[in-house]
Amino acid sequence: MESNSDSNRKTHNSNAEGSVECKRATGGTNSTAIQRKRHQDDDLDEDIQPLDHHNATDKKLFHKINDITKGTEKMKISLIDEIGIDLPKFGYIPQNTTYQDAYVPFTLARIADENCCFRCNGDCLSSRVPCACSRETGGEFAYTSQGLLKDEFLEACISMSHQPKDHHFFYCQYCPLERGKNVHNHEPCKGHLVRKFIKECWRKCGCNIKCGNRVVQRGITCKLQVFAMEGKGWGLRTLENLPKGYFVCEYVGEILTNSELYERNKKIRINERHTYPVLLDSDWGSEQVLKDEEALCLDATNYGNVARFINHRCFDSNLIEIPVEVETPDHHYYHIAFFTKRNVNAYEELTWDYQIDFEDDGHPIKAFKCQCGSSYCRDVRRKVSETKQKEVGVKRHKSGTSRVS
Numbered sequence: 001m002e003s004n005s006d007s008n009r010k011t012h013n014s015n016a017e018g019s020v021e022c023k024r025a026t027g028g029t030n031s032t033a034i035q036r037k038r039h040q041d042d043d044l045d046e047d048i049q050p051l052d053h054h055n056a057t058d059k060k061l062f063h064k065i066n067d068i069t070k071g072t073e074k075m076k077i078s079l080i081d082e083i084g085i086d087l088p089k090f091g092y093i094p095q096n097t098t099y100q101d102a103y104v105p106f107t108l109a110r111i112a113d114e115n116c117c118f119r120c121n122g123d124c125l126s127s128r129v130p131c132a133c134s135r136e137t138g139g140e141f142a143y144t145s146q147g148l149l150k151d152e153f154l155e156a157c158i159s160m161s162h163q164p165k166d167h168h169f170f171y172c173q174y175c176p177l178e179r180g181k182n183v184h185n186h187e188p189c190k191g192h193l194v195r196k197f198i199k200e201c202w203r204k205c206g207c208n209i210k211c212g213n214r215v216v217q218r219g220i221t222c223k224l225q226v227f228a229m230e231g232k233g234w235g236l237r238t239l240e241n242l243p244k245g246y247f248v249c250e251y252v253g254e255i256l257t258n259s260e261l262y263e264r265n266k267k268i269r270i271n272e273r274h275t276y277p278v279l280l281d282s283d284w285g286s287e288q289v290l291k292d293e294e295a296l297c298l299d300a301t302n303y304g305n306v307a308r309f310i311n312h313r314c315f316d317s318n319l320i321e322i323p324v325e326v327e328t329p330d331h332h333y334y335h336i337a338f339f340t341k342r343n344v345n346a347y348e349e350l351t352w353d354y355q356i357d358f359e360d361d362g363h364p365i366k367a368f369k370c371q372c373g374s375s376y377c378r379d380v381r382r383k384v385s386e387t388k389q390k391e392v393g394v395k396r397h398k399s400g401t402s403r404v405s
């Protein structure tokens with residue numbers, strides 16, 4: 001997986017390939033073929049700046065793309081690279097898309113009358129009595145009329161992610177994660193955290209599209225930028241101040257079954273396991289045996305949205321991911337939406353806690369050497385190796401063998 005900047009650093013002259021890649025301006029020719037091609041590429045030419053461009057602060061820019069979404073989001077999302085790393089190779093998709101076997105039916109017939117608010121009008125948040133769509137959140141909507149998450153709901157979600165052991169876990173009888181390994185003796189399920197869901201109004205509801213209980217489905221509304229950094233590869237930042245409880249973006253990728261994820265993992269080298277899949281396991285274990293086509297994950301490796309650039313930070317990240325029910329009451333499939341955990345300043349990197357167990361080598365999501373910089377960092381291996389390096393440095397220093405490079 002090309003994600004660590006140390007491994008993907010290269011000179012700005014190298015020619016990147018793929019769907020959201022930078023290319024040189026093609027000026028200096030009258031060829032009709034090229035002119036025709038240019039015309040077809042107008043959208044791209046407008047979005048992609050030549051290499052070696054200098055910005056106002058006179059920092060060298062190796063790459064700049066004005067809109068990595070290619071117009072598929074309401075907001076343009078730029079990408080800049082001031083250190084010279086490979087451009088990401090993926091196709092931008094603004095909505096989750098089934099890869100092959102995942103069973104994700106969106107039918108109106110599956111939405112029972114008690115799972116929608118067909119009698120509502122206008123804005124559900126302003127109705128005197130909260131409608132049926134608030135039932136998932138205990139009879140109160142999760143959102144304020146300003147479109148932010150209510151503090152109490154947000155704090156409860158943060159507490160669940162900070163102290164998962166204090167909260168309820170589901171344990172599957174036959175865990176899809178273990179089944180996917182295709183071995184005779186499955187290990188017992190390690191447990192899946194029960195999560196708090198938001199339920200948004202949708203097509204069978206009587207309210208209008210501006211209803212305050214429709215936030216995630218309206219998409220990205222803030223200015224975001226993908227940027228390159230030392231150590232972690234690409235990352236995402238906000239270009240404007242964001243208040244606490246603000247919806248930033250959802251995690252979008254291909255919808256894969258767990259077996260499909262294992263097949264993908266098998267095809268790539270052992271130390272390059274996927275680092276872009278997110279399990280949709282909030283409901284695992286609540287039923288007897290989950291069929292393979294219902295044990296799903298989102299994989300943003302080949303196709304995804306801007307959320308694939310959000311790096312991990314142990315514990316004190318500024319984003320939290322919350323499951324959101326939109327099109328189907330069936331929680332095998334749901335959306336993963338990122339909200340701010342606190343006020344976030346313009347130009348701060350946006351991070352979330354992947355909840356990685358840095359010691360679980362069997363997990364389909366590969367743990368990396370964490371460089372989150374948090375004082376709560378859980379990557380003990382990194383800490384141990386850093387301590388050892390320091391000790392070796394001190395010993396060498398004492399024996400006079402150390403070299404300053």
Ligand SMILES: C[S@@+](CC[C@H](N)C(=O)[O-])C[C@H]1O[C@@H](n2cnc3c(N)ncnc32)[C@H](O)[C@@H]1O
Pocket residue numbers: 001002003004088231232233234235275276307308309310311312313368369370371372373
């Ligand atoms: C979902 S991607 C995030 C975007 C990624 N940085 C990129 O360049 O495409 C996850 C990968 O980013 C890198 N990463 C994320 N958080 C990191 C951290 N705290 N320390 C080191 N690497 C990190 C790891 O390589 C991880 O596998």
